[in-house]
Amino acid sequence: MSRTSSPLQSVEVRLLFTGLVLAGAALVMPSWLMFLLTMALAKALVVLGVVIQMRAGLVSFGQAIFYCIGGYGVGMGAQSLGINDAFLLLLLGTGAALALALICGFLLTRYREIFYAMLTLALSMILYGVLVKSSALGSTDGFNVPPVSYFGWTPESGSQKLVSYLLTVALATGAGVFFHRFMVSSLGGITEAVRENEIRVEYLGLSPRWLLFANYVAAAGISAVGGGLTAMATGHIDPDMAFWTTSGEFVFIAILGGTGHVAAPFLGAIVFSVIRTFAIQEAPNTWQMTLGVVLLVLILFLPKGLWSLVAKNKKEQQA
Template sequence: MKALKTSSCTTWGIIASGSALMIAAPIMPAWLTFLLTLSFAKALVVLGVVMQMRAGLVSFGQALYYCVGGYGVGLGAQFLGITDAFALLALSTCVAVILALIFGSLLTRFREIFFAMLTLALSMILYGVLVKSWALGSTDGFNIANVFFLGWEAPESQYKLVLYLLTVFIAAIAAIVIQRFLNSDWGRALEGVRENEIRIDYLGLSSKNLLFFNYVFAAAISALGGGLTALAAGHIDPDMALWTTSGEFVLIAILGGTSHVAAPFIGALVFALIRTFAVQHAPHFWQLTMGLVLLLLVLFLPKGIWSVVARLKLKGANA
C-alpha cells in the first residue's frame, strides 16, 4: 500500500512539474528553453543508463542508441522525405529497437566490465562507420531542416518553443512509464538480478530475459532522446556516438543519482548549467572548472543530488 501511494505521488509530481515547465515556457528566455530542451532530451538517454544500472549493468555505449535516434531523424528527413516530427521520432525509435533486439541477445550474456566494454565497442564501431561515410557528411555531419507537427508548420520564431513543449511532454510521459515499470514486479526483479541473479532464476524467472527486455527498453528511450536532440539542435554528427558522449551520460547518472526517476533530469540540468556558465566565465579553463565542481559534488554527494531530496523528505516524515 505504501509503495502504491509513493508511486501515485511520484506520478502526480511528474505531471505537476511538467505542467509548470510548459506553462512557464512563454516567459522563459530563449537560451533557457533551448538549454532545458537539450537537458531533458539527454536525460531520457540517462534514464536508459539508470535502468541498466538498476540491474547491475553499466553501459559505456549508450551513445550508440542516442546516435541512432539522431541519425534516424536526420536520414528520415533528408533521404526518405519524412517531414513530421512524430513520424521521424517513431522511425528512429523503431530502428533502435531492431538493433537492440539483435545486439541484446549477445550483450545480456555478459556482466560487469565485459558488458561495459562490449557496449562501448559497438558505439565506437558506429562512430567509425559514420566518420568514413562521406555521403553523410563524415566528421561534419549534416543539418536538419525544420519539421512539421502533425501537419502543422510552426512559425520560425516559435519553432524552438514548440520543440521545448514537445520535449517536456514526451519526457514527462517517459518518466511516468519508466517509474511505473521500475515499481512493477519486473522492475523489482531487476534489482534482484543485481543482488543475486541465481535466486531470481530459482524463483522461476529468467534473469537473461529480464535483462534483455530492459536493454531493449533502455535503447528505445535513448533513441527517443537522440531524436529530440537532433530536432532541437538542427544538426547531427558522428560525435553523438563517441565514447566521451557515453561517458557523459554515465557521469550524469552518477551526478543525479539512480534511486528516483526524476534524478536523471536534475542531473542533466545541473550538468548543463555548470558547463554553460563554466564556458561563459572561463572559456579557456572550462573543462578544469567543470571537473572540479563535479568532483566536489561526487565527493560530498556520493549517492547523487537526489540524495539531498531524499534526506529532506525523510526529515519531514520524521518531524
C-alpha cells in the same frame, strides 16, 4: 490497497505537475534558457536509459550508439525519405534503435561488469567509425536537419524552438511516469534483485538474462527518443553523437543525479547543463576541469547523487 497505490499516484501527480510548470514557464522564459532545458531534458532521456541499466547492475559506456541512431534516424528520414512529421521521424529513429538493440542484446546480456561496459563502448565506436567514413552522410561534419511539421502543421521559424521545447517536455514527462511505474513494479524490483544475486533470481524460476535483455531494449528505445529530440532541436547531427565522450557524459550525469528516483536523471541533466554552460562562459579553456572537480566533490560528499539530498529532506520531514 489504498496505502500501496497512494504513493505511486502522488509521485505521478508531482511528475505531471512539474511537466505543466515547465511547459507554462515557456511564456516567460528567455530563448536561451528554453534551448538549454530542451537539450537537458532530451539528454536526460538517454541518462534514464543508463540509470535503469545501472539499477540492474550494468553500466553502459556506449549508450551514445542509440542516441546517435535516434538522431540520424530523424535526419535521414527527413532528407532521404522526405518524411517531415516529427512524430513519424521519432518513430523511425526509435524503431531503428530497437531493431539494433534486439540484435545486440543477445550478445551483450551474456556479459557483466567491465566486459559489458567495454562491449557497449566498442559498438558505439564502430558506429562512429562508420559515420566518419561515410561521405554520403556528411562524414565528420554531419548534415543539417530541416524544420519538421506536427501533424501537417509547420510552425513559423520563430516558433520552432517553442514547439520543440513543449514536445520535449511532454515526452520527458510521459517517460518519467512510465519508467516510474516500471521501477516500482514487480519487474523493476526483480531487475534490482538480479544486481544483488542472479542465482537466487533463477531459483525463483526467472531468467536474469531475459530480464536484462528487456531492460537493455527499453533503455535503447528511450535513448533514441532523446537523440531524435536533440536532432530536431539543434537542426544538425554529426558522428560525435556516437563518440565515447558523449557516452561518458551520460554516465557522468547519471552519477551526478543518482539512481534512487526516476526524476534523478532530469535533475542531474539540468544541473550538468547549467554548470557546463557557465563554466564554458567563464573559463572556456578549463571548463572540463570544472566538471571534473564537481564530480570529485560529488563522489566524496554525495556518493548517491544529488537526489540523495531530496530523499534525505523527505525523511527528515516524515520524522
